[in-house]
Amino acid sequence: MQLAKYSMGVGDRFGREALSQLRAVMAAQARGIQVVPVWNKSNREHTIIGTEPADVRDEVTAAVMAAGYYGEYHVDADHIGLGNVDWFMEASDFFTLDVADFTGKPAAQADIDAFIARHRDLLDTPIAIDGLAAPMTVTEAEARQIAAKFLLAVQEAGKLYRHIEQAKGGADALIAEVSMDETDLPQRPTDMLFILAAIADEGIPAQTIAPKFSGRFNKGVDYVGDLAQFEREFNEDLAVIAYAVKRFALPKNLKLSVHSGSDKFSIYPIMNKAIKRFGAGLHLKTAGTTWLEELIGLAEAGGSGLAIAKKIYAAAYGRFDELRKPYATVIDIDWNKLPAPEEVNNWTTEAFTGALRHDQKCPLYNRHFRQMLHVAFKVAAELGTEYLNALKEHEAAVARNVSVNILERHILPVFG
Numbered sequence: 001m002q003l004a005k006y007s008m009g010v011g012d013r014f015g016r017e018a019l020s021q022l023r024a025v026m027a028a029q030a031r032g033i034q035v036v037p038v039w040n041k042s043n044r045e046h047t048i049i050g051t052e053p054a055d056v057r058d059e060v061t062a063a064v065m066a067a068g069y070y071g072e073y074h075v076d077a078d079h080i081g082l083g084n085v086d087w088f089m090e091a092s093d094f095f096t097l098d099v100a101d102f103t104g105k106p107a108a109q110a111d112i113d114a115f116i117a118r119h120r121d122l123l124d125t126p127i128a129i130d131g132l133a134a135p136m137t138v139t140e141a142e143a144r145q146i147a148a149k150f151l152l153a154v155q156e157a158g159k160l161y162r163h164i165e166q167a168k169g170g171a172d173a174l175i176a177e178v179s180m181d182e183t184d185l186p187q188r189p190t191d192m193l194f195i196l197a198a199i200a201d202e203g204i205p206a207q208t209i210a211p212k213f214s215g216r217f218n219k220g221v222d223y224v225g226d227l228a229q230f231e232r233e234f235n236e237d238l239a240v241i242a243y244a245v246k247r248f249a250l251p252k253n254l255k256l257s258v259h260s261g262s263d264k265f266s267i268y269p270i271m272n273k274a275i276k277r278f279g280a281g282l283h284l285k286t287a288g289t290t291w292l293e294e295l296i297g298l299a300e301a302g303g304s305g306l307a308i309a310k311k312i313y314a315a316a317y318g319r320f321d322e323l324r325k326p327y328a329t330v331i332d333i334d335w336n337k338l339p340a341p342e343e344v345n346n347w348t349t350e351a352f353t354g355a356l357r358h359d360q361k362c363p364l365y366n367r368h369f370r371q372m373l374h375v376a377f378k379v380a381a382e383l384g385t386e387y388l389n390a391l392k393e394h395e396a397a398v399a400r401n402v403s404v405n406i407l408e409r410h411i412l413p414v415f416g
């Protein structure tokens with residue numbers, strides 16, 4: 001199974017927006033932007049909401065039929081490991097092999113020695129890579145350090161991949177991504193070269209690789225970091241991947257996967273320019289901001305819709321510590337910048353949607369309020385049918401916001 005050049009991972013916490021998401025993709029395709037949708041939902045998300053991988057597959061199948069969509073699409077077992085992959089096996093055809101927990105832990109010394117011996121031709125000699133300003137030179141000592149940080153993780157990815165391949169009945173039945181983004185160790189382009197060498201050694205036909213870039217990728221808000229450095233690293237990664245595909249005979253469509261945590265608007269133009277420059281593919285994975293578009297749609301509808309959006313905020317405000325805990329490393333909320341529920345309860349539709357919608361030019365926008373609601377989906381999940389009925393009642397406003405967000409704020413800036 002081969003993943004298209006441009007693909008986008010979309011999340012849908014409550015399983016109600018696949019059709020609106022698909023419509024955004026189809027609108028892009030109609031404009032000649034051939035981006036393919038991948039529905040991703042992690043183990044963590046399923047556990048918090050109480051859904052199952054099969055629910056995602058069912059929802060997506062229904063959306064595809066309802067829209068009359070004949071193009072490519074996938075369902076991603078997002079951030080899985082050996083401990084939980086079996087649950088996802090049947091419903092998924094895309095697997096994000098998350099081996100971040102194994103980074104920073106050294107492999108067996110004999111394995112590191114064998115890896116170094118196998119790749120001696122890459123060491124202590126300038127490697128000319130198209131697209132890099134200067135040849136890359138890596139000493140044996142540096143390569144050993146890289147191996148000590150990442151070889152064990154790639155070995156684990158190999159075990160996980162082989163387990164899935166066997167269960168799915170062969171390599172053609174799946175798309176494999178190797179992900180190391182949820183770690184404290186950013187991977188530089190030199191790391192990338194040796195990680196890809198190790199992936200080839202393990203025989204993993206990876207079609208996407210998700211490194212950790214430098215800078216902060218907080219959930220649902222913009223990138224925080226040095227844009228010039230990101231641009232350099234991103235371009236160098238593209239160059240290294242193109243080189244590694246040829247040198248190590250990796251799948252020709254191997255591409256970067258950016259686990260964006262959604263809405264990294266300031267780096268979107270950088271990525272757009274770079275993939276055009278290299279003719280490279282890209283997988284852009286976004287997180288749960290579709291759920292925030294649901295809230296915006298509800299608030300926009302006013303009346304009972306606005307009331308339930310306020311109710312969810314008030315409950316979330318009271319459970320700040322509990323709700324942010326599973327996301328501690330990827331959110332950054334200043335408690336003092338959160339409006340009190342008593343204040344929010346007096347807000348108009350414009351005040352609520354202005355604070356929540358990710359429009360950094362809007363003076364009402366409050367990224368703390370937005371992040372608080374981003375992690376508040378547990379509150380909505382606990383409301384159960386009350387929340388789902390509200391979505392149904394205000395379907396048109398919700399659908400409009402979900403589609404416009406994906407098409408105009410994500411697909412067009414990144415792939416257009």
Ligand SMILES: [Zn+2]
Pocket residue numbers: 079179181182259
């Ligand atoms: Zn990720």
